[in-house]
Amino acid sequence: MNDKNFAANDPFREKREAEGVLEAVFQGKKIPMILGYKDVRAAAADWETFSNDAPFRVPIPSEEDVRSVRQLPIETDPPEHADYRRIIEPFFRQPKEPEMEKKVDALVNELLQQAMLRPSIEIVREFALPLQSRALAYLLRVPEREASEWIGWGTHVFRDGANGQAKGAALERYIQRQLDRSAENPGDDFFSALTQAKFRGRPLTREEMMGFANLVFAGGRDTVIQTVAFIVGYLGGHPEALDALRAKPEWLNTAAEEFFRFVSPVTHIGRVCPHATEVKGVVVEADERVSLCWASANRDASVFENPDELRLDRKRNPHIAFGSGPHNCIGAMHSRLLTRCLLRHLCEDIAVITILDAKAHLERESQYERRLGYDSLLVQMTPYRQS
Secondary structure, three states, rough: HHHHOOOOOOOHHHEEEEEEEEEEOOOOOOEEOOOOOOHHHHHHHHOOOOOOOOOOOOOOOOOOOOOOOOOOOOOOOOOHHHHHHHHHHHHHOOOHHHHHHHHHHHHHHHHHHHHHHHOEEEEHHHHHHHHHHHHHHHOHHHHHHHHHHOOOOOOOOOOOOOHHHHHHHHHHHHHHHHHHHHHHHHOOOOHHHHHOOOEEOOOOHHHHHHHHHHHHHHHHHHHHHHHHHHHHHHHHHHHHHHHHHHHHHHHEEEHHHHHHHHHHOOOOOOEEOOOOEEOOOOEOOOOEEEEEEEHHOOOOOOOOOOOOOOOOOOOOOOOOOOOHHHHHOOHHHHHHHHHHHHHHHHHHHEEEEEEEEEEEEEEEOOOOEEEEEEEEEEEEEEEHHHH
């Protein structure tokens, strides 16, 4: 699969340019997808009309069947949202610290060095999944050995595998164990912080603690994995791009942002309308949902010149792959750090990425089909020093 497949991978273009909305069926209900960049950003900022205060219903499809708690802080609205978010923000500011960058950089280097010693490596489960899991252990300040259990959950903690409900239950059991441990013997880790935190002067309830931890493990997992896999696959299919980045390391930051825009690993997210409203001519009844389609907005030609081209040096790139408005992704800084370190080491250490086999990951819905990274990507990595 090469970038031409992804370039043509804008199933929303026709509707975006003609009507600005696509009515798609999810779980038996029509949900209007808001498609244009300006419209998506406006809706994301208008939390009173398009609310996140809707447990289990912010993701599409909704997640009543795979978790028992409201995810925090995302499934709340201002001003509560800001107060909840403030509790965990110190952990998600760590990627700014030199020590965290050193650890992530060393992890990427270790995994790539191991990959180069092998005749082949499957990127999704043998490289991207361990990278995401072990880096998350750094972020949560827990022993890195914990990541081995997380890796066993697969690429999506709820829906990877035959029994989503069992996997969700396994995650909740794990979180309960960690909270019990932290309450008994607190440290400086994420779970201990939850057991000691206060919301507006009172201790968090166990359900609130569970809600924070649930989001941390579910929210940025498959998105990071698919972005990492796409980057490796793209540079494997485009050796000239790897050469260009090697020659112009000043492009690394702009290239990282362009990969996020181009892949848009979260296609869309839901909002619930507390009151009846109208979206681009479509009536939405009270307590029904709309979709904010980040993937469509990131291909809007009124904002991005030649949006179907992946430009490593794209200068103006106000993409919203991490969302927009008060509910923007709290893990964006961490994802950016992982991607920058990955790109730098691929340029410095890898001469050629040879794609041996690839299976595209397809998101199939009633009104559209979208390619999104890989289900599997088998490659061989040749060290740069041997080129």
